[in-house]
Amino acid sequence: MTEGEEGIYRENRLPSRLLAKLRSGLLRMLPQVIAVAAAFLVGAVVLVATGYSPLDAYATMLTGAFGDVYGIGQTLTQATPIIFTALAFLFSMKSGLFNIGAEGQLIIGGFAAALVGISFDGLPALIHVPLALLAGALAGGAWGFIPAVLKAKLGAHEVITTMMLSYVATYLTSYMVNYPFKAPGWVAQTVPLAPSAQLPRILPPTQLSASFIVALILVALTYFILQKTTFGYEVRASGLNPLAAENGGINVKRTMIIALFVSGAMAGLGGSGEVMGVHGRFIDGFSPGYGWDGLAVALVGGLHPVGVVIAAVLFGALRSGGMTMTRVTHVPLDIVIILQSLVVVFVAAPMLIRYLLRWREHKG
Amino acid sequence: MNIIDIINVGLFAATLRMATPITLAALGGIFSERVGVVNIALEGMMLTSAFSGVAVSYYTGNPWLGVLAAVAAGGLLGLIHAVLTVTFKGNQIVSGTGINIFALGFTAYMSQIIWGSRGASSSVPSLKAISIPLLKDIPIVGEILGTQTPLVYVMIIVTVIAQFVLFKTPMGLRIRAVGEHPAAADTAGISVVRVKYLGVIVSGMLAGLGGAFLSLGHLSLFAWGMTGGRGFIALAAMIFGRWMPLGAFGASIMFGFADALQMRLQSLGILPPQIILMLPYILTVIALAGVVRKATPPSDYKPYDKG
Numbered sequence: 001m002t003e004g005e006e007g008i009y010r011e012n013r014l015p016s017r018l019l020a021k022l023r024s025g026l027l028r029m030l031p032q033v034i035a036v037a038a039a040f041l042v043g044a045v046v047l048v049a050t051g052y053s054p055l056d057a058y059a060t061m062l063t064g065a066f067g068d069v070y071g072i073g074q075t076l077t078q079a080t081p082i083i084f085t086a087l088a089f090l091f092s093m094k095s096g097l098f099n100i101g102a103e104g105q106l107i108i109g110g111f112a113a114a115l116v117g118i119s120f121d122g123l124p125a126l127i128h129v130p131l132a133l134l135a136g137a138l139a140g141g142a143w144g145f146i147p148a149v150l151k152a153k154l155g156a157h158e159v160i161t162t163m164m165l166s167y168v169a170t171y172l173t174s175y176m177v178n179y180p181f182k183a184p185g186w187v188a189q190t191v192p193l194a195p196s197a198q199l200p201r202i203l204p205p206t207q208l209s210a211s212f213i214v215a216l217i218l219v220a221l222t223y224f225i226l227q228k229t230t231f232g233y234e235v236r237a238s239g240l241n242p243l244a245a246e247n248g249g250i251n252v253k254r255t256m257i258i259a260l261f262v263s264g265a266m267a268g269l270g271g272s273g274e275v276m277g278v279h280g281r282f283i284d285g286f287s288p289g290y291g292w293d294g295l296a297v298a299l300v301g302g303l304h305p306v307g308v309v310i311a312a313v314l315f316g317a318l319r320s321g322g323m324t325m326t327r328v329t330h331v332p333l334d335i336v337i338i339l340q341s342l343v344v345v346f347v348a349a350p351m352l353i354r355y356l357l358r359w360r361e362h363k364g
Numbered sequence: 365m366n367i368i369d370i371i372n373v374g375l376f377a378a379t380l381r382m383a384t385p386i387t388l389a390a391l392g393g394i395f396s397e398r399v400g401v402v403n404i405a406l407e408g409m410m411l412t413s414a415f416s417g418v419a420v421s422y423y424t425g426n427p428w429l430g431v432l433a434a435v436a437a438g439g440l441l442g443l444i445h446a447v448l449t450v451t452f453k454g455n456q457i458v459s460g461t462g463i464n465i466f467a468l469g470f471t472a473y474m475s476q477i478i479w480g481s482r483g484a485s486s487s488v489p490s491l492k493a494i495s496i497p498l499l500k501d502i503p504i505v506g507e508i509l510g511t512q513t514p515l516v517y518v519m520i521i522v523t524v525i526a527q528f529v530l531f532k533t534p535m536g537l538r539i540r541a542v543g544e545h546p547a548a549a550d551t552a553g554i555s556v557v558r559v560k561y562l563g564v565i566v567s568g569m570l571a572g573l574g575g576a577f578l579s580l581g582h583l584s585l586f587a588w589g590m591t592g593g594r595g596f597i598a599l600a601a602m603i604f605g606r607w608m609p610l611g612a613f614g615a616s617i618m619f620g621f622a623d624a625l626q627m628r629l630q631s632l633g634i635l636p637p638q639i640i641l642m643l644p645y646i647l648t649v650i651a652l653a654g655v656v657r658k659a660t661p662p663s664d665y666k667p668y669d670k671g
Binding site: 048146157159160175179289295296339 | 409424425440444447448449452453454455457459460461462463464465466467468470473474476482592593596597599600603636638639641642645646648649652653654
């Protein structure tokens with residue numbers, strides 16, 4: 001092979017390989033794309049049935065979410081906590097557990113971060129910020145650890161216990177900011193965090209904060225842990241086939257417990273980011289359901305960290321664009337929750353999507 | 365204030381009342397799991413039904429039509445869950461979660477369309493309490509059982525029927541066989557898919573009845589997220605009761621007591637409401653942790669592949 005030939009070969013190869021990878025990635029995402037499309041279709045039926053124009057609703061949603069820099073900033077702001085909770089669900093799912101309590105882990109994490117944020121004064125930000133984030137992660141982790149231990153040691157089903165603890169987190173933090181940590185005034189919230197515990201805004205005047213960057217780092221970290229470390233291998237093996245994993249010398253119970261702790265910690269970090277970056281304090285009921293968004297996003301993202309980012313931006317757009325839509329067209333904001341649930345329902349049954357595809361082929 | 369203000373006959377009457385929606389949903393859970401389908405959508409089915417019942421009562425002025433609508437709505441969601449998990453073999457937890465999220469969004473959305481408020485509906489005609497002659501005159505028992513919302517009695521009757529159907533009839537045998545050993549059931553000539561559909565739809569209808577109790581029996585309106593996790597507590601009651609209707613009823617009485625006590629304590633205002641509200645959820649976790657090791661599920665919940 002001459003030098004020239006080799007050069008041509010290399011030139012051809014690189015883009016084609018990249019294209020092939022892109023194509024296979026897109027193909028892998030096809031069921032999810034169809035699920036989203038189907039959800040919007042059914043959502044349109046709901047809108048028409050209740051007297052709204054789906055075109056108007058979806059168009060204002062789209063322009064609200066992506067129409068200008070401000071819209072994009074708000075979309076990414078909304079996507080940020082969803083990335084955290086989606087990673088949390090993804091991680092638990094990989095280990096074979098259903099952590100449906102990310103909502104509560106996010107809330108309790110946010111509160112712990114707020115506690116650290118208001119308790120110290122005069123710390124350098126370089127110490128205060130990581131300390132608050134750590135507190136949030138630990139609190140969220142604890143909220144995942146309890147159901148994990150109950151599952152591993154006693155067999156209590158994590159779907160019920162994580163859900164129950166979610167309610168406990170909601171009421172516990174609500175009590176905290178209505179009584180011992182209530183700031184003066186009518187609103188159930190803490191006093192503002194010390195400036196040294198606040199995450200900087202990275203795209204003013206939008207609320208997008210450095211929490212978004214933390215989220216992206218966590219995405220890379222999650223990918224790395226799951227794919228490149230022994231622990232990640234153990235998590236995936238336990239999830240795929242716990243019996244085989246156990247026979248292969250993996251301590252499945254221990255892996256499950258750590259995985260659910262990590263999962264809760266991820267959601268807790270997300271809550272910390274909201275408190276430290278967006279609100280600057282803990283406000284009762286600050287999460288409009290980011291935990292559930294995360295579940296949907298993890299599924300739509302095909303349980304892949306990169307897919308999660310794409311899907312989180314979509315769901316962030318639903319939330320931020322949804323607010324514009326409600327303002328302009330007066331469609332109740334809850335249509336966003338309906339759309340989200342429909343996506344989950346369609347993703348739940350990949351065979352249904354395949355069936356629908358085949359049906360289209362037969363017709364066409 | 366003394367203990368008599370908290371623990372009295374009224375509390376036990378309230379216990380029976382609050383055990384009603386949990387029992388009905390737990391029965392729903394039993395029928396679904398007995399045919400081998402996990403149904404964590406009980407929560408969403410109850411919520412959708414609670415809403416549907418109120419909406420129909422609002423438009424027709426007849427709460428009993430509302431109850432029918434609630435049962436139908438629950439059955440419809442059961443059908444959807446069955447289509448997704450039995451026919452298309454989708455993940456049961458994911459499908460159930462999807463239905464739960466749908467219920468939260470759909471009821472809030474429709475509540476705004478109909479009543480202009482996301483938080484609560486207007487007050488609608490609801491079921492009137494009835495008194496059972498003779499029974500109501502017995503001391504203590506009469507005070508607890510004698511005068512209740514009709515659905516409390518319906519719950520007791522349905523529990524007994526469910527226990528009988530599951531363990532004393534050929535249909536019950538078929539249901540249990542399909543959950544325990546679908547291949548054997550298939551060989552014996554039972555239509556596995558049809559029985560699974562039946563079980564999951566009945567499951568939705570029972571949860572729907574529980575939802576109707578909340579909005580038309582206990583209250584006379586729909587409020588956002590008014591089920592408050594009772595669908596999940598019902599799952600715990602089902603496990604606690606070893607997937608048997610009478611057992612689930614017993615467990616539901618315990619959870620109903622926690623709920624009734626919580627309400628009583630709240631009305632007395634001795635503790636912050638948030639602390640009291642946590643009690644039923646913490647109790648559920650403790651109960652679940654304490655008992656499940658000894659509980660064997662009636663199925664491995666795998667989708668059935670013929671051949």
